[in-house]
Amino acid sequence: MCLSFFFFLLRAGCLAPRIAPRRTPVCLCTLGLVSLVSSRPWGVGSPSDQGKARRPPVAAAAMKPPRRRYGLLAVVVTLIVLAFLQIQFHHLKEDRLTGDRTFATTTDPVHWRTGAEGLPRGIVHSNSDMYLRPLWDSGTNPKNKNDNHNALLAMAVGISQMQNVDIMARKFLNQNYTVMLFHYDGNVDGWHNLEWSDKAIHILARNQTKWWFAKRFLHPDVVAIYGFIFLWDEDLGVDNFDPRRYLDIMVSEGLEITQPALDPDLSTDIHHRITIRNKMTKVHRRIYDNRASMNCSDGSKGPPCTGWVEGMAPVFSRAAWRCVWHLIQNDLIHGWGLDMKLGYCAQGDRAEKVGVIDSEYVVHQGIPSLGGPSLSSKTPRRSLDLRTHIRRQSSAELEKFKERWNRAVREDEEWTDPFDT
Numbered sequence: 479m480c481l482s483f484f485f486f487l488l489r490a491g492c493l494a495p496r497i498a499p500r501r502t503p504v505c506l507c508t509l510g511l512v513s514l515v516s517s518r519p520w521g522v523g524s525p526s527d528q529g530k531a532r533r534p535p536v537a538a539a540a541m542k543p544p545r546r547r548y549g550l551l552a553v554v555v556t557l558i559v560l561a562f563l564q565i566q567f568h569h570l571k572e573d574r575l576t577g578d579r580t581f582a583t584t585t586d587p588v589h590w591r592t593g594a595e596g597l598p599r600g601i602v603h604s605n606s607d608m609y610l611r612p613l614w615d616s617g618t619n620p621k622n623k624n625d626n627h628n629a630l631l632a633m634a635v636g637i638s639q640m641q642n643v644d645i646m647a648r649k650f651l652n653q654n655y656t657v658m659l660f661h662y663d664g665n666v667d668g669w670h671n672l673e674w675s676d677k678a679i680h681i682l683a684r685n686q687t688k689w690w691f692a693k694r695f696l697h698p699d700v701v702a703i704y705g706f707i708f709l710w711d712e713d714l715g716v717d718n719f720d721p722r723r724y725l726d727i728m729v730s731e732g733l734e735i736t737q738p739a740l741d742p743d744l745s746t747d748i749h750h751r752i753t754i755r756n757k758m759t760k761v762h763r764r765i766y767d768n769r770a771s772m773n774c775s776d777g778s779k780g781p782p783c784t785g786w787v788e789g790m791a792p793v794f795s796r797a798a799w800r801c802v803w804h805l806i807q808n809d810l811i812h813g814w815g816l817d818m819k820l821g822y823c824a825q826g827d828r829a830e831k832v833g834v835i836d837s838e839y840v841v842h843q844g845i846p847s848l849g850g851p852s853l854s855s856k857t858p859r860r861s862l863d864l865r866t867h868i869r870r871q872s873s874a875e876l877e878k879f880k881e882r883w884n885r886a887v888r889e890d891e892e893w894t895d896p897f898d899t
Contacts, residue, residue, distance in 0.1 A: 607703040608656050608679050629655045629706040629725065632696060634688035636663040639712045639845065644672055646716050651677060653722050656704070660691035689806055689813035698800040707794045714791055715744070715841030724793075724838040731761050734798040734824045734831045737787035739839040747844030753788050755839045763833040778829075780897055785821035785828030789813050790842060798823050807879060812872040815879035821897070828897065 594602050608630060631650045635643050647657045651674050658679040659669070666682055669675045681695055692709055701707060706725055719738055728736050739755035739762075740748055748754060751772075756762045764784035767774040774783030794802055801823030805816060821828025846865060887893065 604699060605702040606700045608658060608701070609703075610677070610679070628704050629653075629708060629721065630658060630696075630701055630704040631655060631708040631710065631721075632658040632660065632688070632692065633710050633712050634660040634662050634686070634691060635712045636661070637665040637668045638663075640669060640672075642715070642843070643712050646710070646712075646714065647672075647674060647678065649716050649719065650708075650721055655721065658695075660686070660688060660695075662686050687811045687813065689816075690811040693803070693806045693808055696799075696803065698796075698803050701799070702796065705796055707796075707799045709792055709794070711790045711842075713843040713845035715741075715843060717841070719838050719840050724835060727760060727835050727837065728793065728795075731833065732831065733761070733833050733835075734795045734826070735787060735802075735820050736793045736833055736835055737791045738793075739834050739836045741839055741841045745842040745844070747842050750782065750788055752782065752784075752786070752834060756836045760837045761833045761835050763829060780821065780828065781818045785824070785832050785897075786817055787820065787832060787834060789817045791840060792817075792820070794823075795825075797825050801825075807882065810875040810879055812868075812875050814872045814876035815883075819883065 590596075594604070629650070631647070633643065633646070643659070647659075650657055656679070657674070657677070658681065661669075661680060661682045662685055664682060664684045666680050669680070681691060683691065688709060688711070696707065696709075706728070708721075718741070724738065727733075737753065740753045742748065742754050751767065752762075752765050764776075764778060765772075765774050765782075767783070772782065778784055780786075802816075802820065805819060805823060806813070821832050824831035846868075887895070
C-alpha cells in the first residue's frame with residue numbers, strides 16, 4: 479500500500495515537467511525517494527517468492543530490518559514529498575496569475591518580453607508630435623525642435639467664427655507654432671480658402687467640446703514635443719496679444735499654468751474677478767476682496783482668490799499638461815469644475831505657479847461654444863432652448879465632478895492634500 483501511494487505521487491510529480499520546466503526537481507526527488515523506499519536488502523523477497531528463497535528461514539529473518547525502521551522512513555519521505563508538492567502547487571498558482579502559458583522545454587533560454595519591451599531600446603519612439611511630414615524630402619525643416627518655446631494652439635471651432643479664428647491662427651503661425659483645429663460643426667472644406675489651412679491640423683467630430691477633443695487627441699506623449707499648450711476658445715480677440723512675448727513672461731515668472739487677462743472695457747462675458755486685467759502689473763496671481771462671500775487677502779491659499787485660471791483660455795507648460803490631461807474626465811465634456819482644481823497640477827505652490835498675465839491680454843467676445851449665438855445679439859427661441867439644455871448638462875457635470883473628486887480623496891489613503899493646511 480505504501481508503494482502504491484508513492485507511485486501515485488510519482489505520477490503527479492513527473493507529469494508536471496511537461497508543462498513547466500521548473501518542476502523537474504520535484505519529479506527527480508520523487509523518483510529518488512520512491513526508489514529508496516522500494517529497495518530491499520539482498521535475500522529478502524517479495525511475498526510471492528517467499529517459498530522460493532534459497533536461504534534458510536532463520537537466516538532470512540535475521541537479515542530482515544525491523545518494521546519500525548520502514549514506518550519511520552515512510553513518514554519522513556511522505557512529509558518531504560508533501561513539501562515538494564506544496565511548492566509545485568505554489569508555482570502552478572503563480573503561473574496562472576502571471577499568465578504564463580509557455581510550453582518551452584527545460585533548456586529553453588528565451589525570455590519573452592511584453593509591450594514595447596520586446597523591442598531594442600534604440601528603436602523605441604515613445605513620443606510623437608503634430609508636425610506635417612511631406613511625402614518626399616523637401617530638404618527643409620520648418621520646425622525648430624530644440625526651441626523650448628515651441629507651442630501648440632488647439633481650438634474647437636465652427637465655420638461661423640472663421641474670420642476671428644483666422645486672426646488668432648495667424649498670430650501663432652507667424653511664430654512658427656503649430657495650430658490644431660477641432661471642427662465641431664462638421665465643416666472642414668469651408669476653411670480651405672485660407673492660405674494657412676494646409677499648415678494646420680484639422681480634426682472633425684460633430685457637436686463636441688474642446689475638452690472632449692483634448693482628452694482624445696492631445697495625450698501628453700503625443701504633444702510632448704511642445705513646451706506649451708494653448709487650449710483656447712474660438713471667441714477671443716487677440717489684437718493686444720503676442721504669443722512669443724506671452725511665453726517669455728510665463729517662463730521668466732516661473733509660471734506653469736496661466737491665462738491672458740481679459741480687457742474689462744471690451745469683453746462682454748466676464749465671470750470672475752481674477753481674470754480682469756490689472757493695468758498696473760505685468761502679472762497678477764491673486765485678487766483682494768473684503769466681501770464676506772470672497773474674503774480674499776494675502777493669507778488666501780486657493781480659489782477663488784488665487785491658484786486658478788478660467789477654462790476659456792488656459793495655457794499649460796509641458797509638465798502641467800501631463801497632469802491636467804489626467805484630470806480631464808473622459809465623459810464630462812464641458813469641463814466645469816476643472817478650473818478650480820488646476821492648481822494641483824501646478825508643479826508646486828499654486829499661489830506662485832498659477833497666474834494671469836496682464837501685459838498680454840485678450841478680449842472675450844462671449845460667443846457660446848458649439849456655434850451658439852452671441853450674448854449681445856437677439857436670439858431665437860430655439861437657440862435659447864439649446865443654451866438652456868447645455869447649461870443644465872454643464873451644471874450636472876459639475877456636480878458629478880465634485881462627487882468624483884471627493885470620493886477619490888476619501889478612497890486614496892496614500893494621497894494627502896498639499897494645500898490643506
